[in-house]
Amino acid sequence: MSTPLLAAHRLAFGYRGKPVGRHVDLELRAGEVLCLLGPNGSGKTTLFKTMLGLLPPQAGEVRLGGRPIGALARNQIARSVAYVPQAQAAHFPFRVADMVVMGRTAHLGPFASPRRQDHAKAHAALDALGIGGLAEAEYTRISGGQRQLVLVARALAQDAPTIVMDEPTASLDFGNQVVVLSEVRRLAARGLAVLLSTHDPDHAFSIGHRVALLDAGRLVAHGRPDEVLTPERLRAVYGVTVTVERLSQGQTVCAPDYGVA
Amino acid sequence: MVEGTGAIRRTAAATLSDHRLAIAALAAGLCALMLAASLIGAYPISPGELVAAVGRRLAGAAPVGQIDTVLFEVRLPRVLAAVLGGAALAGAGAAYQTLFRNPLVSPDILGVSTGAGLGAVLGIFLSLPVFGIQLTAFAVGLATVALVYAVASVVHGRDPILVLVLAGVVVGSLAGAAISLLKILADPYDQLPAIVFWLLGSFSAIRRTEVWATLPMVLVGLLPLLLLRWRINVLSLGDEEAKALGVEAGRLRLGVIAAATLMTASVVAISGVIGWVGLVIPHIARMMVGPSFDRLLPTAMLLGGSYLLLVDTLARTMARIEVPIGILTAILGAPFFLWLLMRGREGWS
Numbered sequence A: 001m002s003t004p005l006l007a008a009h010r011l012a013f014g015y016r017g018k019p020v021g022r023h024v025d026l027e028l029r030a031g032e033v034l035c036l037l038g039p040n041g042s043g044k045t046t047l048f049k050t051m052l053g054l055l056p057p058q059a060g061e062v063r064l065g066g067r068p069i070g071a072l073a074r075n076q077i078a079r080s081v082a083y084v085p086q087a088q089a090a091h092f093p094f095r096v097a098d099m100v101v102m103g104r105t106a107h108l109g110p111f112a113s114p115r116r117q118d119h120a121k122a123h124a125a126l127d128a129l130g131i132g133g134l135a136e137a138e139y140t141r142i143s144g145g146q147r148q149l150v151l152v153a154r155a156l157a158q159d160a161p162t163i164v165m166d167e168p169t170a171s172l173d174f175g176n177q178v179v180v181l182s183e184v185r186r187l188a189a190r191g192l193a194v195l196l197s198t199h200d201p202d203h204a205f206s207i208g209h210r211v212a213l214l215d216a217g218r219l220v221a222h223g224r225p226d227e228v229l230t231p232e233r234l235r236a237v238y239g240v241t242v243t244v245e246r247l248s249q250g251q252t253v254c255a256p257d258y259g260v261a
Numbered sequence B: 001m002v003e004g005t006g007a008i009r010r011t012a013a014a015t016l017s018d019h020r021l022a023i024a025a026l027a028a029g030l031c032a033l034m035l036a037a038s039l040i041g042a043y044p045i046s047p048g049e050l051v052a053a054v055g056r057r058l059a060g061a062a063p064v065g066q067i068d069t070v071l072f073e074v075r076l077p078r079v080l081a082a083v084l085g086g087a088a089l090a091g092a093g094a095a096y097q098t099l100f101r102n103p104l105v106s107p108d109i110l111g112v113s114t115g116a117g118l119g120a121v122l123g124i125f126l127s128l129p130v131f132g133i134q135l136t137a138f139a140v141g142l143a144t145v146a147l148v149y150a151v152a153s154v155v156h157g158r159d160p161i162l163v164l165v166l167a168g169v170v171v172g173s174l175a176g177a178a179i180s181l182l183k184i185l186a187d188p189y190d191q192l193p194a195i196v197f198w199l200l201g202s203f204s205a206i207r208r209t210e211v212w213a214t215l216p217m218v219l220v221g222l223l224p225l226l227l228l229r230w231r232i233n234v235l236s237l238g239d240e241e242a243k244a245l246g247v248e249a250g251r252l253r254l255g256v257i258a259a260a261t262l263m264t265a266s267v268v269a270i271s272g273v274i275g276w277v278g279l280v281i282p283h284i285a286r287m288m289v290g291p292s293f294d295r296l297l298p299t300a301m302l303l304g305g306s307y308l309l310l311v312d313t314l315a316r317t318m319a320r321i322e323v324p325i326g327i328l329t330a331i332l333g334a335p336f337f338l339w340l341l342m343r344g345r346e347g348w349s
Helices: A044-051 A074-080 A096-107 A116-128 A144-157 A174-189 A201-207 A231-238 B002-039 B047-059 B065-099 B112-125 B130-154 B160-185 B191-200 B208-227 B229-235 B239-244 B249-271 B277-289 B293-317 B325-348
Strands: A006-015 A018-028 A033-037 A059-064 A081-084 A162-165 A193-198 A210-215 A218-223 A242-246 A252-256
Touching: A006 A044, A018 A044, A018 A059, A018 A193, A018 A210, A018 A218, A033 A044, A033 A174, A033 A201, A044 A193, A074 A081, A074 A096, A081 A144, A081 B239, A096 A116, A096 A144, A096 B229, A116 A144, A144 A162, A144 A174, A174 A193, A174 A201, A201 A252, A210 A231, A218 A231, A231 A242, B002 B047, B002 B065, B002 B277, B002 B293, B047 B065, B065 B208, B065 B229, B065 B249, B065 B277, B065 B293, B112 B130, B112 B160, B112 B191, B112 B249, B130 B160, B130 B208, B130 B249, B160 B191, B191 B325, B208 B229, B208 B249, B229 B239, B229 B249, B229 B293, B239 B249, B277 B293, B277 B325, B293 B325
Parallel strands: A033 A193, A033 A210, A081 A162, A162 A193
Antiparallel strands: A006 A018, A006 A059, A210 A218, A242 A252
16 A cells, blocks of 8 residues: 555644643545544644644654654645644735735745746635635635635645645535535545544545544544444444434435434 | 636736835835935025035035035935834834734834843943944844743733733833933933933934944845745744744744844934834835735835835924924824724724
8 A cells, every 4th residue: 555645653642741642543545535523622633733743743653755744844744735724813914815825835935925826826726616706805804614715725725635624614604514525525536635623423424535533632433434433432422312324315414312302 | 717717817917016006106205205305404405406416426526515514424314314214113013013913013012122222222331333332232122022022922821912012011111121220320421411312212313324334234134024025924824824834933933033123223223212113104004005024015114214204304394403203203103003993903904
């Protein structure tokens, strides 16, 4: 088998004096969507930050294309893996096109500004997500869902073989969730590797090739969605009763029991 | 689809040339102001006399009467110093605001001005030459911003911007106390008047030596800001996002702080503490061309140069006595700051 694009080996992660999780093994290969599920506070974001080299591992290691991430310069990391953070309110009213073209930074020399082809890539990324019309809008004045899409466009403009997305659907309405998730699936079909966290088991069923379930900093299960996301496990991790149903069209959905008959 | 993309390209091109137009207009405005400011003053010079004097100078002919002395020894150095000072303070302010992701920080609020002021007072106290005063101003200014930044990063769990501003106020007032101490220790007949007048902020004592000592220092500070303008822009997204986009955030931040502090300190060393320019001008520049640092920096510098030249020309012509420029910039800047506060976040754009 080929070298994984992004891998964690026996990884312990957290902040100085405050360990969050340990014993995490993950591998991500080209063309694959790996969904990370876990309750609030289970350490998803901290794990992602460690896998992106933003936090030093407390033990074990992160490998990017087979090389330890600690040995790589920032722009080397950024050319290999793009990060889509959760959309927050920005401090300065950048134009959307300016925001997206920042994804090209790792491809520019230290003293260079984006050139014509970089701006073209930024616009192509916006068009690919169907938000080309927002290019001239101010990033601070668009909706939270649109902001999230803009950050996905920025990651596309970054042209990295791997994309890590921290809850990309968290602030999106129903329609935009579908837009982002189908785009994730398309990216994987194009050969990109995507690691994303989500709170919705249905997302893992619909787009995940594999699922990892994180609870209190440990990977409690890891594998195909239908193997990992069983009613028993979901009850154990989230403390709620759910039914997992396979629809006639072949889609699998997860229906929680709200206690009202 | 193709049509839509074309429309986007056209708008982008239009926006870009709009900004170029704004920057060119500001540059033309600055040149006109410099010309006017060279003519106006206690000893008025007519445009014809100006042209003749410059012609004599270029031809290497002997100076005629007082005009050449007034123009080349006093007025032009002062005009250049005001432009240089305004441009440097506004450019440094734009860098600090982008770096700290906070439109309300400035050399004044971060304590850099007061720190550099303390360094310069120390230089005057030790009877150092201009270059020595610049060095002490830079060293103490840098130490002040480092202290402010260290205090702000140690205090966790509060609004980081508020902590930064409060730390700046605290460290700034400490530096102010140290300045007062030096005033008490200074020679009351020789050094004290120099220190007091200098602290009020003024370009009145500027001669050619000061201009030639300051220009290279400002350029040395400006060069990294110009070269790294795109990365500084990315840094305004915050350390984490900037790192994920491929920027060595920590190193870049240190470099930009050092560069902006050098620009501030080298101006403070010759003109004294001139407040508000570094806060107010970058705001106006951002309203004109948006927050992108590659456009913000030249706009803020041109605007700052024009503004300070205008205020300095007022300071030396509006009354029989010279009004210290620091007083004027405060009278103009304070209401603007209050207006920004009242407009709230909206005004930060």
